[in-house]
Amino acid sequence: MEHQTSQKEILFLDPVCKDNIWGGSRLKQEFHYPSAGEQTGECWGISAHPNGDGTVKNGTYAGMHLSRLWNEQPQLFGNPDAEQFPLLAKMIDAREDLSIQVHPDDDYAKRNENGANGKTECWYIMDCIQPASLIIGHNAKTRKELVQMIEQEQWNSLLREVPIKKGDFIKIDPGTVHAIKGGCLIYETQQNSDVTYRLYDYGRLSNGRPRELHLKQSIDVIQVPAKEMTDCIFNADGLPENQLNLLLDCPYFKVFKINTKKTARFEQAYPFLAVSVLEGSGSIDGNQIQKGDHLILPAGYGTFCLEGEMSLIASTGQDQ
Numbered sequence: 001m002e003h004q005t006s007q008k009e010i011l012f013l014d015p016v017c018k019d020n021i022w023g024g025s026r027l028k029q030e031f032h033y034p035s036a037g038e039q040t041g042e043c044w045g046i047s048a049h050p051n052g053d054g055t056v057k058n059g060t061y062a063g064m065h066l067s068r069l070w071n072e073q074p075q076l077f078g079n080p081d082a083e084q085f086p087l088l089a090k091m092i093d094a095r096e097d098l099s100i101q102v103h104p105d106d107d108y109a110k111r112n113e114n115g116a117n118g119k120t121e122c123w124y125i126m127d128c129i130q131p132a133s134l135i136i137g138h139n140a141k142t143r144k145e146l147v148q149m150i151e152q153e154q155w156n157s158l159l160r161e162v163p164i165k166k167g168d169f170i171k172i173d174p175g176t177v178h179a180i181k182g183g184c185l186i187y188e189t190q191q192n193s194d195v196t197y198r199l200y201d202y203g204r205l206s207n208g209r210p211r212e213l214h215l216k217q218s219i220d221v222i223q224v225p226a227k228e229m230t231d232c233i234f235n236a237d238g239l240p241e242n243q244l245n246l247l248l249d250c251p252y253f254k255v256f257k258i259n260t261k262k263t264a265r266f267e268q269a270y271p272f273l274a275v276s277v278l279e280g281s282g283s284i285d286g287n288q289i290q291k292g293d294h295l296i297l298p299a300g301y302g303t304f305c306l307e308g309e310m311s312l313i314a315s316t317g318q319d320q
Contacts, residue, residue: 008285008301008302009059009060009298010059010284010285010287010295010296010297010301011056011059011061011069011076011295011296011297011298012056012057012058012059012287012293012294012295013045013046013054013055013056013057013066013294013295013296014054014055014056014057015033015043015044015045015046015047015054015294016035016043016044016047016052016053016054017033017035017036017037017040017042017043017044018040018041018042018043018044018052019037019039019040019041020039020040020041020042021039021041021096021204021206021211022041022094022095022096022097022098022182023039023040023041023042023093023094023095024038024039024040024041024093024094024095025037025038025039025040025093025095026093026185027040027043027091027093028040030291030292031043031091031291031292032292033292039095040093041092041093041094041095042090042091042092042093043090043091043292044088044089044090045089045090045091045276045294046066046087046088046089046274046276046294046296046315047066047085047088047089047090047192048065048066048067048069048070048084048085048088048192049067049088049192049193049194050067051194052088053065053066053067054066054294056069061073066085066296067084067085070084070085075299076272076296076298076299077271077272077298077299077317078270078271078272078299078300079299080271080317082317084117084192085192085317086191086192086252086253086317086318087189087190087191087192087252087253087274087315087317088189088190088191088192088193089187089188089189089190089274089276089294089313089315090187090188090190091126091185091186091187091188091276091292092180092184092185092186092187092188093185094180094181094182094183094184094185094186095182095183096182097179097180097181097182097202098179098180098181099179099198099199099200099201099202099204099211100135100155100159100177100178100179100198100199100200100201101177101178101179101196101197101198101199102174102175102176102177102178102197102199102218102221102222103118103119103120103121103172103174103175103176103193103195103196103197103221104118104119104174104175104195104197104217104220104221105118105120105174105175105221106118106174108174108220108221109193109195112217113195116193116194116195117191117192117193117195118174118191118193118195119174119190119191119193119195119196120172120173120174120190120191120250120251120252121172121188121189121190121191122169122170122171122172122188122189122190122247122248122250122255123168123169123170123172123180123186123187123188124167124168124169124186124187124188124189124236124247124257124278124313125164125165125166125167125168125169125170125184125185125186126166126185126186126187126278126279127166127184127185128164128165128166128183128184128185129183129184130165131163132163132164132165132181132183132184133161133162133163133164133181134161134162134164134170134178134179134180134181134184135159135160135161135162135177135178135179135181136160136162136170136172136176136177136178136229136232136233137160137162137176137177137178137226137227137229137232138158138159138160138177138222138226139157139158139159139160139226140158140224140225140226141224141225142224142225143219143224146158146219146222146224147219150199150215150218150219153200155200159177159179160177160226160229162229162233164184164233165235166237167235167236167237167238168233168234168235168236169233169234169235169236169247169248169257170232170233171231171232171233171248171250172232173223173227174221174223175221175222175223176223176226176227176232177199177222177226187276187278187313189248189253189255189313189315191252191253197214197217197218197221198211198212198213198214198218199213199214199215199218199222200213201213236257239257239259240259241259241260241261241264242258242259242260242261242263242264243258243264244256244258244266244314245257245258245259250318251318252317252318253315253316253317253318254270254315254316254318255313255314255315256313256314256315257311257312257313257314258275258306258310258311258312258313258314259310259311259312260280260282260306260307260308260309260310260312261309262307262308262309263305263306263307264305264306264307265303265304265305265306266303266304266305266306267302267303268297268300268301268302268303268304270299270316271299271316271317272296272297272298272299272316272317273296273297273301273314273315273316274294274295274296274314274315274316275294275295275296275297275312275313275314276293276294276295276312276313276314277289277290277291277292277293277294277310277311277312278291278310278311278312278313279291279310279311280308280309280310280311281308281309281310282306282307282308282309282310283306283307283308284304284305284306284307285304285305289310
């Protein structure tokens with residue numbers, strides 16, 4: 001059946017919530033997601049991945065999964081060449097430290113993970129309990145030193161811990177050792193991929209046994225030496241109001257920060273614009289929106305109007 005719709009129709013999404021060993025209750029208490037509980041670590045707000053495929057809430061495509069929409073209604077996304085929706089946007093509530101991880105690039109993932117995408121990602125720190133820090137990068141100078149420190153479990157010497165504060169924006173390229181620490185609430189934009197290699201997990205048990213580690217794959221893909229911190233992190237607090245402030249332009253997606261005060265008008269000039277409300281409430285073209293809402297403005301949407309006091313992140317895919 002062919003759907004007929006106006007390009008002026010906004011796609012509001014029902015996200016997918018996931019429980020995790022390290023998850024907390026903020027996504028339930030602050031964001032009021034119906035499927036969130038006391039140990040929900042992730043809300044996949046804008047996702048078309050088999051492990052978490054969001055559905056359209058209402059309108060012409062109500063009940064349709066985003067992956068199906070991508071395949072069957074490509075005009076909504078500017079008639080892309082890509083087989084998959086290019087990005088995945090999620091909110092992460094870490095009550096405890098996450099495992100130390102690293103992601104592969106496209107080439108390694110396609111060869112070793114059944115054709116999956118690699119994973120470039122970035123984080124916006126929505127909130128964190130001070131003093132706060134993250135693991136970003138490592139201190140090994142050579143691959144030989146890296147392997148030696150891993151084998152001897154010299155984690156305190158190997159891992160690079162950096163202080164963070166609310167409003168920080170962090171880019172995590174493939175090959176970057178990283179971990180979110182407890183007390184952080186993070187908005188993550190990433191490639192449409194669920195490939196993660198676990199390097200170290202603090203010896204924690206899940207269902208009575210340690211979680212699987214991926215030491216060989218991690219050593220294969222870790223970048224040595226690690227990038228300088230100045231290449232990875234900056235503070236995105238206090239950006240101009242009522243503007244699309246570009247945070248990241250990488251080969252896979254663009255990410256913008258929007259801080260609205262009263263009324264702001266924007267042009268949707270991209271193949272699509274995926275939008276999440278991080279704080280506040282208001283409206284978009286007369287539709288009420290609030291903290292925790294996720295939506296997509298389709299191709300050709302034209303001008304849109306945001307009203308209210310809100311903090312939002314917007315993103316779009318790139319032509320590959």
